Amino acid sequence: MPASPQVDDVDVVRGLSAEQVRRRVAAGQTNDVPARASRSATDIVRANVLTRFNAIIGVLFVMIMVVGPAKQGLFGLIIVINTVIGIFQELRAKQTLDKLAIIGEARPHVLRDGEVVELPPNQVVLDDMIALGPGDKIVVDGAVTAAEGLEVDESLLTGEADPVLKQPGDQVLSGSFVVAGSGRYRATKVGREAYAAKLAEEASRFTLVHSELRSGINDILRIITWLLVPGGALIIWSQLLSTPDLPGAIRGMVAALVPMVPEGLVLLTSVAFAVGVIRLGFRKCLVQELPAIEGLARVDVVCADKTGTLTDAGMHLAEVRQLDSSAPVPDVLGALAATDPRPNASLQAIAEAHPSVDGWRATAVAPFSSARKWSGASFGEHGHWVLGAPEVLLPPDSPVLADAEQINVRGLRVLLLGRAAMSVDDAGAPGAVEPAALVVLEQKIRPDAAPTLRYFAEQDVEVKVISGDNARSVGAVATTLELPRADRPVDARELPAERDQLAERLAAGTVFGRVTPAQKRDMVGALQSRGHVVAMTGDGVNDVLALKDADIGVAMGTGSPATRAVAQIVLLDNKFATLPYVVAEGRRVIGNIERVANLFLTKTVYSVLLAILIGVVHVPFPFTTLHLTLVGSLTIGTPAFFLALAPNVERARSGFVQRVLRMAVPAGIVAGLTTFITYWIARGDASATPREHQTAAVVALFLVAFWVLAIVARPYVWWKLVLLGTMFSGFLLALLLPLGQRFFELDPSHPHVMLTALVSAAVAIALLEVGWWLDGWFRQEKRRLIGR
Structure with a gap:
């Protein structure tokens, strides 16, 4: 049996052994970043006792005690009582926040003794082999050892919004996150040596700053x-x-x-x-920054993603409408679903209905990207296949688009399965696409969505649904929820890029489909330019940039680790209805x-x-x-x-x-x-x-x-x-x-x-x-x- 490949005595297939982990822990080579949730108990006591005003009152109290009578110093007792109350309440808040933070933190998938295990970030050690998939937050610095279409967004570190394609040997930095593809990397810097450790500590501290x-x-x-x-x-x-x-x-x-x-x-x-x-902790709401409570109260526009917010994140395959009778549609769907080790909700629904078959080996893979709106794989003699938005893959005059639109108006999600003209990893991919089938997926509307939207309407808070899905499909869902002007959805591909013009279009509409991640960010900025206080809700990696730029970012607990990392508020039970309580x-x-x-x-x-x-x-x-x-x-x-x-x-x-x-x-x-x-x-x-x-x-x-x-x-x-x-x-x-x-x-x-x-x-x-x-x-x- 051939030996597993090694990198500096580390098995890149099996990962570290228990003995190797023990030695690294003993040597202090652990990801020992400070707890991100709250101040220590000592800091809380010090902050409540050693204040400028307590010092003034204390001096005056001592003066009264010297000249007497002692009962004139009764005001000093009130200061003691109030300070004790403050310490007690903040210690309770710290306990609540610490417990919730453990639930909400990103948990990397680490290879140990040949098995993939989920670990808290502080249990990662030097040289650990960490698996990556879409939406995963990179918790420590490292070097890529394997990659399949791995694209990493480093905008939170560099400000550059375009994802970076990573190949084996490339460096990845903590604080970035995966937007497409999969791979594996070896931890080369952990703890305080990691690039973003200090930034992450400061960004997520239990704090009362930056509040009006x-x-x-x-x-x-x-x-x-x-x-x-x-x-x-x-x-x-x-x-x-x-x-x-x-x-x-x-x-x-x-x-x-x-x-x-x-x-x-x-x-x-x-x-x-x-x-x-x-109070919010009892409702499974993690407040990562205290001023977020105040900030959300000032919000007058909520930008909500459809999937995971208005509808459940899970899907099921409702129908496969075959367009080319000669195409082996079930086999292609099963093969495509099998190419992604971390499939999204759409591929999971397809995989459940169409298991993979033998004989289909992928020679090239293009993982799903929110920017291009399609994924695909090349299977040698079986051809090149893509799965994605029909209006993106087909020319505007294609008759298939009319069928897709009829399905979209019913609030269903439609993907096109098609045969591509070139390998999916070519620069010009996918080229001309031959339609093979329409894949119809159904999502369930959240029962709490309608009352939550009504609450916001009563409170003069405008809700705008911003989704990457087809505009007609999103509009149909929003119409059932009685969202104003939902019957006039807007295709984001028709929106102007200039900020003032974009702000005018946003003021006129409430439902926007086929929105790219960059456009979501632009929309938030355009609304803010008109004096709006904007909250952004989302659960997918395509929401991260907008969540980061919004006045208040709200992530779902089951969302990607990247969204939870940048959001100020995390709804751990994924209930959109918690927002009114916040x-x-x-x-x-x-x-x-x-x-x-x-x-x-x-x-x-x-x-x-x-x-x-x-x-x-x-x-x-x-x-x-x-x-x-x-x-x-x-x-x-x-x-x-x-x-x-x-x-x-x-x-x-x-x-x-x-x-x-x-x-x-x-x-x-x-x-x-x-x-x-x-x-x-x-x-x-x-x-x-x-x-x-x-x-x-x-x-x-x-x-x-x-x-x-x-x-x-x-x-x-x-x-x-x-x-x-x-x-x-x-x-x-x-x-x-x-x-x-x-x-x-x-x-x-x-x-x-x-x-x-x-x-x-x-x-x-x-x-x-x-x-x-x-x-x-x-x-x-x-x-x-x-x-x-």
Whole structure:
């Protein structure tokens, strides 16, 4: 028996033996790239604890602990609780994401001891022999040892969209993927030495960057950081001038600075995203980048491939309509199916109906390519045969095309089996084609496709079906799903290449057939050029370029490893109906964070304004840290946590920062002025004590801040009313019960100053209410008090 071929002591037919693998693992020659799903537990704890704002609050907490009393440092406990909640939620999200990532990762087919086994990428070792087929992601660098029409797309590495034909001895790089043919390669660089390892690690990290929401919050926090320095200096100077008591001055300074820091805003944003990951994880949805949740909520155009999205990926052979009675059609179909070691869905259906026969040996093979729309093989004396799109293989005046069109309008897929004039591996192949048979394939429409399309229509999200199949066939399927304008499908071969003209044609149509991979990418770019936020769904290797360029790429779990690698969202259970839940989750996150941002920034604005006014007039600060902890926890901290995790179906819009500032700045100014005026008037009453002066200011601030909360919580539903009632009741208990009065240092017994607080707050509430309705009228936004 002849020995198996060797390459540097590696058997290229049987692959590595168990002993060879063991030696390489012991030597550290493994594909030990870092886990791609998430940060480590240590990183999560560090990121939640060691923050700029925790450092500020920590310093202020230490100062209060030094000067006392200890109960004035209650605000420090809230920071600890919020940080613990953030760590817990992100650790839960990490656990969910890590489990899902294992399911969704690309698993290479590796030769070990003569058998092909599927392995996780991190178990590949140096010199492993890895088998390749269409759609396979190349996980490590290597050298090709065998190839049959092997074409590799390296666009994700080089930017060059044209596939590269690989021959034995050629190099392949990690991060590229197979678009056609099959082959085998030997791993020459693994782990961190592989070309794309670092890029892949960065691209798929569990991250919160590149998000309009996060960027907007960071911009706001940057401004607040600059305001803290002059505000703190002014209030320190003012407190030292207004009182000779240094501990009292420090307490006043801390009380003024603490509410300026919106420490919970970033935390709640992280928690909202983390909870979103967990919720979507329960629906078998892998979010590879957290901002994808937000991004899909902003999408207004969804480009969906027909196969695997609207219809099941599997097919069955419905009919073979023979056109040439002399052609051995069953034998040819069986032989063609046998030439592809990794057949696509069409060839699998043909192989099930027509098994291979003896005597048909392929002398040349042309694997299926999405760009050319056909595959084929040459069988020596049996001739050259091709299988592909009739309109591509036949001249426009062929009568066979009319028969094919009649089948296409029924929503069936039609392939032409024909005899080619030359060998399929010739440069000019296939040449003239003699029709031999029409192969009719049937796909099953997904039961979740129609309700999903209806959901998008109700949410003003336009769906465009972009497929490589015949336009009439795709249009027939889309028509049964009641997609608008599906009865007027467009053949992509007639589309202009110029971007503006292409965008106009895309705006007019919803169904496009015979689209090449390059055209899918161009379509996404054309839609984006018109200001659309585009999501692309797909499962085939021909969708990769478009998935990569789309704002949000959505891949099916059973799709090719390449599509799963470049997509931000992977639907592991292949359910198109999961997309509405992803959209809804994104809307919940964006809408709710905008709500709570209004609360936090209103507090920052009135805190800065109060610090300035108090500093200018040189009077003691009206609050202790206990007062502000009470007001902040009942009007911001506790309700913000519930509002951040509540349902929200409002469509996401751009302009987050402008909308938040439009609400927070005037509301904060009203709250700050109202509190200062109340305090100033109360101090003018000589019959009232300093504690009664402070209590009047606390009541005025709480009522105005509570009304801001009531506006932000609109439209009301039962649980929001319960939340508002609970917060208000909590304040009344602290204000009126003796225990609350002693602990929070409140004294509401002076009727005149209390009346001043109530009147001032009533005027402020009227201003806020009128402003809210006028803002809605001016911006033509329908305002509602009660939810549906």
